[in-house]
Amino acid sequence: MYDGTIVVLYQRPGLNGDAYYTCKANYGLNVQVNFCYKLQVFPPILILYQQIGNVPSNLRIIDFSHGHTGSCHDACAFEFTAAHKFPDWFFEDGEFAWVDSAYPCTPQTIPIHKEPASAIPWNAIFDSYVAQLHVQSEHTMGALKGRFQCLHGLWLPINSKNDHVAACHWVTIAIILHNLIIDVEGTASAAHFADLHTHQEEEEDRGPTHAGMAQTMPDGEVKHEMLIDELMEYRRVRDEMNNQD
Secondary structure (H helix, E strand, O other): OOEEEEEEEOOOOOHHHHHEEOOOOEEEHHHHHEEEOOOOOOOOOOOOOOOHHOOOEEEEEEEEEEEEEOOHHHHHHOOOHHHHHHHHHHHOOOOOEEEOOOOOOOOOOOEOOOHHHHOOOOHHHHHHHHHHHHHHHHHHHHHHHHHHEEEEEEEOOOHHHHHHHHHHHHHHHHHHHHHHHHHHHHHHHHHHHHHHOOOOOOOOOOOOOOOOOOOHHHHHHHHHHHHHHHHHHHHHHHHHHHHHH
């Protein structure tokens, strides 16, 4: 799953300050984070839906990008992740990443639906399953920000390009230390911080798309519909089995 978060700055940057302004009425940096689930999909895809909601994430961050300001749309920032630039490194045999509705629909990124499509009953069921996975994303963000308080309000003035790079280094170091601590202490320690920290997610769709942003791909829509069909078939078979019992 990929998700975006804002690393808040303690004051308005002196260099291009308006570009750092976020939808939460503060100033910050857009950080894209990816973490992985311990599950297998394809084949069979039904395994995924049987495990949704109860398969734990190891909370390790396996891909990230930063450097964009807080006003940057998540879909635009995502284009600078390694998974987008080099998808063969991350995805094989039909693998993909879950994302929220701010991201484009491609064979490698499967989002939840926007209105009015989200009002269709089977789409709403699909989105509710994916929302359960999104809780794990909140835990990962919570573990990272809960352990490193500097990510709640980075006390670093940004008045030059070098200052901006230095702020990004703080984020990089926090992510590296986050993974190292999990390797040493395990996920229990990170889960403790995740429970204590309530991460308030940014708006799902933070601004309109533009011409330079990745657009929805026909192949992505085909895969999206296939996943929905698989889920509905799984629910039908499950209900039949329950009725027989």
